[in-house]
Amino acid sequence: MTGYLIRRFGQAILVVFGVVLLTFLLSRLYPANAAARAALGPKASPAQIANFNHDNHYDLPIYEQFWIYCKNIFGHGYLGYSYKYNQSVRSLIDERIPKTLVLIGLSTIFALVVAIPLGILQVVRRNKIEDYILTGVSFIGYAMPAFLLGELLILWFSLDLGWFEFEAPQTDSTWGILTDPRGWILPVFSLSAITIAGFSRYMRSSMMEALTEDYIRTARAKGAAPGRVLFRHALRNALIPIITLLGLTLPAIVGGAIITETVFNYPGMGLLTTDAATQNDVPLLIGTTFVAAIATVLGNLIADILYAVVDPRVRYA
């Protein structure tokens, strides 16, 4: 186990360093003068631009800039300065992260609660009408652009039926969002829709596979009831790969949150990202990208460790 953990941690550290390098290169792909113009406005004088470039170290050789970037991130946790908000990127992101975590957490829980029973249902009723209907729905769910689904949900359930708010609660406090389900139900549902289709398909095939194992035959031979075989023997083993699947789907969920937050005007990191994109606020954009990538690396690390804890076969492989 220790050896596995050390290897896995080493790999994660390597990837984090890679992400630092990648985000640095991306931020320098944007021409320095364009960055200055975006920050200072179109009327900035050449002297002002030169000043800006000096302040941001754009006049230094690229490797020195990278060194400063690393020192800022690892030494001070500093991610740059947003000229549009006149605030440090870090403080902007810190403010938004809890809200995005709430959205992602709730929708992942919801996706699992819906997808696992659906997958089991499809196995129990395989190649019957329920199975075909669910397969069809998951095909459409996969093909539906996330923003279209979100907009349709608003149209149907908010504007037409008036059951929910048409946008997320506009409040500064994360608690304020949590206590307003009329505001977060649609965003949570909309974000989980991306994963429900994939999860239930996975659950279906994972259950099918578990049911072919020798220990299932043994359990049946010993006279265990079908329900007991299904839930006590098959389900427990079929659930293990879901941990890995969660880790693998994390980038899609974090990315999907951008769309959901934009559709529902949900004040999280995704909305901050689209705002940064439409305002050409490159430091902020790079900052949110960096944080999203690090969150993904961490999530995958946790998923792999959990997997090893739950399934001894991985540890000793």
Place this chain on the structure above:
Amino acid sequence: MAVSPSPVLEPDAEPAGGEAQQQTGGGLTIQILRVFVENRLAVLGAALILFIVLFCFLGPTFYHTNQTDLQKALLTAPANASPSSTYPLGTDNNGFDMLGRIMYGGQISLEVGFAAAGIATILGVLVGAVSGFFGGFVDALLMRFVDVLLSVPLLYLLIVLAVIFHPSVEILILVIGFTAWLVPARLVRGETLSLRVREFVQAVRVMGGGGGRIVLRHIIPNTIGTIIVNATFQIADAILLLAALGFIGLGVPAPQTDWGSMIAVGVNYADSGDWWEIYPTGIAIVLVVVAFNFVGDALRDAFEVRLQRR
């Protein structure tokens, strides 16, 4: 979008190839085709794709509408007009005819979809095959690079690149293509690892064939099934990614448009009952993506026949 593996028909749902093998005779290609044609969903999907491509690219030659001159549209056509005999699917907020607009936007969505998937596939196949075949340092370096890129959520990477390079059709093709090659690279690398130790590769080596020749002439052609299946899904994913970018406002610049941008504009008017500004376009996206998924799944089953025969 790009959600993990697509919801696929598992092999157990469709006994792939069982019957095809009994009906012996015919070459490999014929057999593959036969399994494909037996799958009714796949034929439906292929027909849909053909129909939508013809509709978007040939449609405008029969159904003339102004889709580029904003001035003229604003001055001569009613904005947000409901469907009528003059405008079968109504008009949008600028007075562009919606039916014609779906063709016009569809051209760009499909072009970007095909071209980006093509770039992603070629790049992914080359990187994967080289990485898997040569192994060692090259492999470690390339795969760590893939790890890093995969840890950045795709949409974030796309948005950053689109902002840096300013979206245009060509830039969007390149941006989507250069971010989508990671999955085919991993798939092809995996297959290459098992192919490179096979007898036929050793035979080429003995006959004096170099690394480049082995990769291009022997390894890659043997992964063609995986490549084609993945490319099919890549097209669907690229169309969805472009739509997402269009929605955020990073799609193709006006007066050009794509399906995603059209819906992004349309929702503002759908709120007040102008359903024709989003539903037909939305249906077009869903249909084309579902169609590519049907075809991809059927191709996977069809190529499994080939593997079984070996």
